[in-house]
Structures are given as C-alpha cells and as structure tokens.
C-alpha cells in the first residue's frame with residue numbers, strides 16, 4: 001500500500017522525502033497501525049501544514065522522521081530521505097563525525113568530497129541513537145513539542161539547556177554557547193534574556209517556555225523544524241505573537257517548517273501547502289489556497305465545515321464531523337473514512353482503498369469521487 005505523491009519536484013528543491021511510511025505500535029492490546037503508507041515531499045524553505053483529527057498520526061509521522069519513536073513501535077516499511085544541503089555539510093559536528101569514523105576504521109558517513117553537493121541520507125537506515133542520527137537531530141532536524149515541560153529539563157536553567165545544544169552541535173565553549181543562547185532568546189522576543197538564561201523552566205510562564213523551546217529548536221539553524229502543536233496550550237494573544245515570531249524567523253533563517261496543528265486558521269496564516277491526514281494516511285495534499293477554496297476530499301470539506309469562518313452568518317450552525325476516528329487496532333476494509341462520509345458509495349468505498357490521484361498539478365486526493373483507481 002502506498003500513497004503516490006504528485007509530480008515530484010526536482011530533488012534539488014526537496015529537503016525531505018517520505019515514501020510509503022508504515023509505523024506500528026506493538027502493545028498488550030495488539031498492533032496499533034499508526035501510519036499506513038504516508039508519502040510526501042517537503043520543498044526547501046517552505047512551511048507544510050499537517051492537519052487531521054486527534055489520533056490520525058500527525059505526531060507519529062514527525063517522531064518517525066526524527067527517529068524518536070518509543071521502543072514499543074517500529075518503522076516496518078518505507079523510506080525517509082533527508083537531502084542535506086552544503087551549508088549543513090561540514091558543520092563542526094559533522095567534521096568531528098568524519099574524524100571519529102575514520103579513526104576507528106569504519107566507512108566514513110560524512111564524505112569530504114561531497115562538500116558542495118546535496119547528500120542523500122536515508123534516515124531509516126541510521127541507528128536512532130547512533131552518532132550520525134544524534135548529530136542530525138538538533139543540528140539539522142529539530143522539533144518543538146506541544147508541551148514544553150516534556151522537553152525542557154526541570155533541573156537545568158534555560159541558559160544551560162540552550163547553550164548545551166549549541167555547544168554539542170557547534171563545538172563552541174561554554175561562554176560562547178551562553179552568549180549565543182542569549183542572542184537567540186532575544187530573537188524569539190524574550191524580554192531580558194540575560195536574566196532568563198539563569199531561570200529554571202518552572203520560573204517561566206507558558207508563553208515564555210514556548211519561546212524558550214522555539215529558541216532551542218532554532219539555536220542550531222536546522223534545515224527542518226517540526227513544530228507539533230506549538231501554540232495549542234497558549235492564550236490567543238500569545239499564540240498570535242508566537243506565530244508572528246515563527247514566520248519572521250522562518251523568513252530570516254530560511255528554515256523549512258512542518259507545522260502540525262488542529263487549527264485550520266493557523267494553517268491559513270502559516271503554511272504554503274497542507275497535508276490532510278486520516279487514520280495514518282494522507283488523504284489530500286495541496287496548496288493552502290486550494291485547501292480552503294477548492295477542497296476535494298469529503299473529510300477535508302467536513303473539517304472545514306466544522307470551524308467558523310469569516311463571512312459565515314452568526315446563526316449558521318457549525319457541522320461537527322459525525323462519528324469518531326476509528327481506533328488504529330481495527331482494520332477497516334475500503335476507505336477508512338467511509339463510515340463517516342456523506343458521499344459514501346456502498347459497494348465501492350467499503351470494498352477497496354482508493355489510490356492517491358493527481359487531480360491537478362500539485363493537488364492529490366485519495367477518493368473514489370475523482371478516480372476509480374484502487375490501491376494495490
């Protein structure tokens with residue numbers, strides 16, 4: 001089973017390619033099929049939104065790419081390819097890895113003659129805790145989590161935590177690490193960063209902790225930043241400030257961002273393209289304009305109808321999507337959305353899985369309303 005993404009952009013424009021990714025959890029209740037063939041390309045310097053109801057596999061997609069999955073889970077199929085740009089090649093950390101590898105006689109992972117070229121690295125072949133992946137994580141691919149307290153260490157100061165990341169990946173001394181930490185805290189709009197570096201996470205408000213997380217994520221100027229619901233826990237004013245800040249930083253550093261959110265308003269504000277997920281698959285992928293003005297999949301339309309939008313009359317009722325996302329332990333025959341779908345075609349949607357179809361350039365959808373093609 002695989003999603004076939006639309007026409008592939010030339011590789012020089014892509015920073016990350018995920019192809020037919022299957023990630024399962026092995027639990028006492030059985031096998032939870034969290035991802036069932038996720039495919040997408042992320043172009044360099046763009047913001048891709050990932051939306052879908054709770055439990056659709058948004059976080060598991062990011063954690064699979066970051067190789068941060070818990071031990072109970074496994075990538076059972078598929079490829080994750082990271083296209084490393086020259087500016088990320090030959091960074092201090094990478095050079096050290098070359099040295100380390102050649103000293104113990106193993107084949108070099110970072111090859112000097114590749115400096116200046118785009119390197120193709122299959123992340124799923126790397127040991128999640130090995131030196132290569134540990135270098136890539138943090139320095140080249142970074143993640144901001146929904147709840148900062150899960151990733152900020154309560155017993156270290158903010159300054160220690162950010163400077164440690166910088167020291168680890170950029171080989172600078174502690175004083176320089178701290179100076180850069182203050183600098184990045186200032187960039188993320190933290191007032192009085194010189195004081196903040198001496199604070200522990202519990203001494204900061206939720207919005208300040210979120211800014212500290214963003215600072216940590218951006219401190220090594222990663223190629224790709226995964227932002228998993230980075231503002232959901234915040235009040236709307238702080239949320240708006242943080243989103244503005246992320247947009248500014250994205251423009252300044254050219255960072256590619258994968259923005260995971262429930263909030264389609266945030267998608268409209270932040271993203272260039274959108275992937276809509278349902279039960280471990282991407283069911284529609286297109287530009288942000290197309291999603292709002294020309295949605296194709298009944299699930300995407302249902303998501304849009306369930307949120308208020310400008311221009312809707314005040315007495316107009318929002319339409320929640322009926323039913324719930326099925327649990328990932330069950331195996332649904334046919335399109336996984338058919339039990340909840342207003343356009344359900346008996347004998348068709350409950351018999352086979354629709355294939356991912358390109359309906360216009362850059363717009364893919366997985367639905368029998370647009371094509372009879374069945375996924376093998």
Ligand SMILES: Nc1ncnc2c1ncn2[C@@H]1O[C@H](COP(=O)(O)OP(=O)(O)OP(=O)(O)O)[C@@H](O)[C@H]1O
Pocket residue numbers: 025027032033034052053054055056057058059060061070072262327328
């Ligand atoms: N540690 C785990 N053990 C078993 N199943 C898990 C585990 N983590 C995630 N899953 C399952 O994988 C599926 C996808 O979960 P995921 O966290 O990616 O959803 P999500 O789209 O990020 O949802 P939310 O919007 O609530 O954050 C869910 O059905 C979930 O139950």
Ligand SMILES: [Mg+2]
Pocket residue numbers: 058059060228
């Ligand atoms: Mg999640």
